[in-house]
Amino acid sequence: MTITKEEYPTPENEIASWEQDLDRVGFVRRALRARKWYGADWWFVAISMVMVAGFLIIAFFPDPFAPFGPNEIVGSSFLAPGETPPVPVLIVPQDSPVEELQDLAVPVGSERPAIAVEQGLPTSVALREQAQIIDDQLKDDPEELRLRVRIERYNTLEETLQAVVDEEVHAAVVQSTDFEVVKSQFPTLRASESIMGDTATAGGFLLGTNEIGQDVFSRLIWGAQVALLIGFSASIIALVIGVPLGLIASFVGGSLDRYLSLLMDSLYAFPGLILAIAITAILGPSIFNIIVAIAVVYIPTYYRIVRGQTFSVKAEVYVEAARSIGARRTEILRRYIFPNVIPSVAIIFSVNVADAILTGAGLSFLGLGLPPTIADWGIDLARGQRFIQTAWWMITFPGIAIMLVVLAFTLMGEGLMEIFNPKLRDR
Amino acid sequence: MPKDILYSVKNLTVEYKTRAGPVRAVDDVSFDIYRGEILGLVGESGCGKSTLGKAMMRLHTGPAEITGGELWFDERDLMTLSDREMTDLRGAEIGMVFQDPMTSLNPVQRIMEHLTETIQTHEPETSDADAESRAEELVERLGIRRERLSEYPHQMSGGMRQRVMISLALALNSKLVIADEPTTSLDVIVEYQFLDLLHELRDEFGLTIVLITHNIGVVAEIADRLAVMYAGKIVEIGDCFGCFGDPKHPYTQGLLRSVPNIKLDGEELYKMEGAPPNLLRPPSGCRFHPRCPFVMDICRTEEPAFKLVEGGDQITACWLYQETPVGPELSRA
Numbered sequence: 001m002t003i004t005k006e007e008y009p010t011p012e013n014e015i016a017s018w019e020q021d022l023d024r025v026g027f028v029r030r031a032l033r034a035r036k037w038y039g040a041d042w043w044f045v046a047i048s049m050v051m052v053a054g055f056l057i058i059a060f061f062p063d064p065f066a067p068f069g070p071n072e073i074v075g076s077s078f079l080a081p082g083e084t085p086p087v088p089v090l091i092v093p094q095d096s097p098v099e100e101l102q103d104l105a106v107p108v109g110s111e112r113p114a115i116a117v118e119q120g121l122p123t124s125v126a127l128r129e130q131a132q133i134i135d136d137q138l139k140d141d142p143e144e145l146r147l148r149v150r151i152e153r154y155n156t157l158e159e160t161l162q163a164v165v166d167e168e169v170h171a172a173v174v175q176s177t178d179f180e181v182v183k184s185q186f187p188t189l190r191a192s193e194s195i196m197g198d199t200a201t202a203g204g205f206l207l208g209t210n211e212i213g214q215d216v217f218s219r220l221i222w223g224a225q226v227a228l229l230i231g232f233s234a235s236i237i238a239l240v241i242g243v244p245l246g247l248i249a250s251f252v253g254g255s256l257d258r259y260l261s262l263l264m265d266s267l268y269a270f271p272g273l274i275l276a277i278a279i280t281a282i283l284g285p286s287i288f289n290i291i292v293a294i295a296v297v298y299i300p301t302y303y304r305i306v307r308g309q310t311f312s313v314k315a316e317v318y319v320e321a322a323r324s325i326g327a328r329r330t331e332i333l334r335r336y337i338f339p340n341v342i343p344s345v346a347i348i349f350s351v352n353v354a355d356a357i358l359t360g361a362g363l364s365f366l367g368l369g370l371p372p373t374i375a376d377w378g379i380d381l382a383r384g385q386r387f388i389q390t391a392w393w394m395i396t397f398p399g400i401a402i403m404l405v406v407l408a409f410t411l412m413g414e415g416l417m418e419i420f421n422p423k424l425r426d427r
Numbered sequence: 428m429p430k431d432i433l434y435s436v437k438n439l440t441v442e443y444k445t446r447a448g449p450v451r452a453v454d455d456v457s458f459d460i461y462r463g464e465i466l467g468l469v470g471e472s473g474c475g476k477s478t479l480g481k482a483m484m485r486l487h488t489g490p491a492e493i494t495g496g497e498l499w500f501d502e503r504d505l506m507t508l509s510d511r512e513m514t515d516l517r518g519a520e521i522g523m524v525f526q527d528p529m530t531s532l533n534p535v536q537r538i539m540e541h542l543t544e545t546i547q548t549h550e551p552e553t554s555d556a557d558a559e560s561r562a563e564e565l566v567e568r569l570g571i572r573r574e575r576l577s578e579y580p581h582q583m584s585g586g587m588r589q590r591v592m593i594s595l596a597l598a599l600n601s602k603l604v605i606a607d608e609p610t611t612s613l614d615v616i617v618e619y620q621f622l623d624l625l626h627e628l629r630d631e632f633g634l635t636i637v638l639i640t641h642n643i644g645v646v647a648e649i650a651d652r653l654a655v656m657y658a659g660k661i662v663e664i665g666d667c668f669g670c671f672g673d674p675k676h677p678y679t680q681g682l683l684r685s686v687p688n689i690k691l692d693g694e695e696l697y698k699m700e701g702a703p704p705n706l707l708r709p710p711s712g713c714r715f716h717p718r719c720p721f722v723m724d725i726c727r728t729e730e731p732a733f734k735l736v737e738g739g740d741q742i743t744a745c746w747l748y749q750e751t752p753v754g755p756e757l758s759r760a
Contacts, residue, residue, distance in 0.1 A: 317525050317527055317530040318530060320486065320488075320525065321523070321525055321532070322533070323486055324525075325598075326514050326518030326549060328548070335544065336533050336536075339536075
């Protein structure tokens with residue numbers, strides 16, 4: 001053999017050196033080095049990846065992030081973000097020695113202290129629970145004091161306070177804010193500290209509470225789980241069904257391809273959300289049915305992408321060359337066509353997850369998705385929508401959460417596409 | 428001198444099914460390929476050279492279809508083999524090198540995988556290590572360093588890729604390599620090296636090569652015999668010396684005169700009259716007659732036979748060298 005020297009490069013043989021460098025490094029370094037090559041685009045990817053990572057962490061481990069359970073009623077309803085909730089306070093006459101609830105404890109057998117509350121307020125619940133806690137603590141007390149309160153209910157705030165003035169009861173428990181309003185009418189009374197100890201809710205709630213007093217922030221955290229579940233499962237099911245169908249349809253061709261494409265195109269032509277609504281309406285609301293409905297909507301996307309790509313890859317010379325070296329059909333499909341088709345699928349996937357989350361939220365928003373006991377952003381949106389004029393925080397924060405997650409997945413998908421497909425950049 | 432025939436094409440007809448009707452890209456073509464020779468197949472674009480090359484491996488797809496003829500390769504009629512047998516034959520006994528080396532390798536597979544895959548497809552019992560060492564040995568003989576085997580196709584230059592394609596065909600000691608315009612997209616220096624390589628491989632491995640090209644200079648460089656194709660038919664076939672020295676068919680003569688010559692000073696290049704015919708409705712009689720400078724009446728109505736020219740080496744299909752049949756006893760030889 002005489003030919004050992006390198007050939008002269010012709011213009012089309014010349015490959016930019018940085019493109020060659022890109023192939024010599026691994027996955028991580030490629031992503032890191034990309035910032036050098038892609039100018040301003042790299043921070044796009046970096047930010048979206050951080051966002052996606054944050055979303056995944058929150059979805060997988062909601063416990064350390066969420067202060068409360070998804071369905072826990074933790075305070076008054078409609079608390080604005082950061083607003084301090086009214087606390088129940090103990091009202092006693094000015095000259096009374098009583099400073100806190102515990103001071104009302106009496107020895108076993110004596111008359112139980114009477115405490116007035118206004119009917120229909122959460123103060124009575126708070127009072128009973130707090131009294132129970134103090135009573136439990138007193139069990140070991142050597143003086144055998146017990147706190148068994150008798151709760152007297154009055155119709156209005158004034159009546160409740162008047163009862164204390166008239167000494168019908170030993171004390172009253174009212175909301176601190178309510179007492180501030182009528183304080184001047186009852187100069188002989190004073191308010192002691194909150195009957196509750198220092199609790200987590202004392203400082204208010206970061207993103208406020210909803211109409212039944214659940215913490216909006218906690219529900220957002222728990223809702224990430226449902227969004228992730230719906231987004232990923234639906235996209236994976238759509239991928240697992242759509243990709244093989246697309247591959248087989250275009251590889252086999254003929255009438256199979258025609259009928260499958262007809263079916264898929266009809267599905268595709270149907271508006272996605274309406275199709276999903278129809279499917280969930282038939283199947284009934286449950287997480288699994290939502291996932292199935294969304295998956296069905298997205299199967300044609302994969303099918304069309306893969307089918308089109310397979311057609312163009314099938315016509316490539318290297319597939320013909322593979323046949324000329326005697327490669328089997330399955331081998332050609334597996335080693336030549338599939339690996340050349342899959343990169344575009346990966347990009348579609350990440351954009352699709354975002355889409356599926358959005359559709360899932362849309363279904364819940366329309367009331368077709370999940371029971372309201374499940375923390376889901378779409379449900380929260382639907383609930384908040386009724387109170388949009390008074391409680392803006394109920395609808396705003398779930399909306400922002402959906403937007404951020406969808407944005408993160410979309411940006412990541414497109415950013416990755418640019419990094420790993422440098423040839424696309426020039427188009 | 429009796430020569431050993433490796434591949435014999437007999438009355439091969441390949442048609443493309445189109446909406447306007449069948450197009451005969453290869454029409455009743457017969458020729459022999461001798462063992463160990465380099466046969467150059469030349470012709471204009473669209474004359475059916477590539478279709479013929481693919482049909483010889485039964486690689487044609489889609490609308491193309493072999494509608495008649497026999498393909499005798501090494502005492503076997505390829506037309507009677509099943510698809511599976513044909514698949515086993517491809518790569519193992521007949522290999523192909525394609526026109527565009529930039530796209531003829533799988534972009535997501537390393538060069539090594541291409542080679543080991545070829546070996547293991549046909550010899551599944553070969554271990555990975557054996558296949559790899561065979562691949563390394565092979566590419567080194569073709570002038571590619573073994574370290575480069577772990578690269579992807581796009582990291583190689585066009586000439587190297589073309590050598591990889593050849594090594595794929597040689598991996599299992601194919602007897603016949605059909606090279607479909609292998610040097611068209613290479614620059615002249617790389618082209619020369621590649622042709623040189625083909626020549627050496629022929630001598631070293633006893634390879635038989637069919638070189639399909641529109642570049643007559645390439646054929647003159649390395650081929651032993653020349654076949655000239657026009658409008659789906661082979662119009663002249665013969666020894667390179669004979670064909671270039673004393674071309675018989677008017678088309679061959681025209682073709683040779685239209686080759687640019689570096690010594691051509693001031694003299695204008697010969698331009699052949701007319702354009703290649705529409706194969707949907709080929710001209711009657713001899714297909715070249717509308718462009719032929721020596722056209723006779725019989726050319727317009729009767730097709731000439733394809734036979735040996737008296738006193739020459741070439742086989743040609745032209746009435747100029749054949750006895751014109753007279754009257755009603757027209758016969759096709």
